[in-house]
Amino acid sequence: EAGVTQSPTHLIKTRGQQATLRCSPISGHTSVYWYQQALGLGLQFLLWYDEGEERNRGNFPPRFSGRQFPNYSSELNVNALELEDSALYLCASSLGLKEETRKAFFGQGTRLTVV
Amino acid sequence: QKEVEQDPGPLSVPEGAIVSLNCTYSNSAFQYFMWYRQYSRKGPELLMYTYSSGNKEDGRFTAQVDKSSKYISLFIRDSQPSDSATYLCAMISLYNQGGKLIFGQGTELSVKP
Numbered sequence A: 001e002a003g004v005t006q007s008p009t010h011l012i013k014t015r016g017q018q019a020t021l022r023c024s025p026i027s028g029h030t031s032v033y034w035y036q037q038a039l040g041l042g043l044q045f046l047l048w049y050d051e052g053e054e055r056n057r058g059n060f061p062p063r064f065s066g067r068q069f070p071n072y073s074s075e076l077n078v079n080a081l082e083l084e085d086s087a088l089y090l091c092a093s094s095l096g097l098k099e100e101t102r103k104a105f106f107g108q109g110t111r112l113t114v115v
Numbered sequence B: 001q002k003e004v005e006q007d008p009g010p011l012s013v014p015e016g017a018i019v020s021l022n023c024t025y026s027n028s029a030f031q032y033f034m035w036y037r038q039y040s041r042k043g044p045e046l047l048m049y050t051y052s053s054g055n056k057e058d059g060r061f062t063a064q065v066d067k068s069s070k071y072i073s074l075f076i077r078d079s080q081p082s083d084s085a086t087y088l089c090a091m092i093s094l095y096n097q098g099g100k101l102i103f104g105q106g107t108e109l110s111v112k113p
Helices: none
Strands: A005-007 A010-013 A019-024 A031-038 A042-050 A053-057 A064-068 A074-078 A087-094 A110-114 B004-006 B011-014 B019-025 B030-038 B045-050 B054-058 B061-066 B071-076 B085-093 B107-112
Touching: A005 A087, A010 A019, A019 A087, A019 A110, A031 A074, A042 A064, A042 A074, A042 B085, A053 A064, A074 A087, B004 B085, B011 B019, B019 B085, B019 B107, B030 B061, B045 B054, B045 B061, B071 B085
Parallel strands: A010 A110, B011 B107
Antiparallel strands: A005 A019, A019 A074, A031 A042, A031 A087, A042 A053, A064 A074, A087 A110, B004 B019, B019 B071, B030 B045, B030 B085, B054 B061, B061 B071, B085 B107
16 A cells, blocks of 8 residues: 655755645545654644645744645645745645544655755 | 653664653643654654553554653664664644644664664
8 A cells, every 4th residue: 555655755946936745645544734844843733634624734824835635635835935944844644533543654755945 | 841852862772772762741632642763864654653541562662651740652672773763752632733743853863783
């Protein structure tokens, strides 16, 4: 069974541009989470999507946005890129919100570099 | 004060040693506890998942949760050089916020042959 897949693996953008990152969850998983892992800052929660709806977002500015498609895949968009947006962006998926189904599995991440 | 505290290390041990990794937390609403292993420049890999106090064992790994002390541990027996990685604890609150994981800073472990 395929795990969480993310694309692209690496992305280099110029300050002020927009970046689009993609995530395909494990088959059958309806919840998708996005995290930012910047150097020295640990994993910070960005967004949570479930059944096509944004359910929660972390303390990030509105230029971080996303969506979840009917097939449960998800996109993260970062507008007006800043140098400090350079980080590993991780997507995770889970089956549901009850006990065992809360297990979250991560993809390999997209490394975004803003120059 | 951070909700989840984890010593960043680095921790260096000889091959075959028992490794103890720990996290403390302040939010009594945390009910689900996870340990992830992250190799350099890779995504975190789920190692252990518990949602009650007590011990859970899986091969060389044992996860321990003490909710009264707000303290969780991961023990690695017979450590191997391939265990060298960063270990992250993560927690989910029972109330609201769905599956939002709150992570510790991660402990960097090095197992020397």
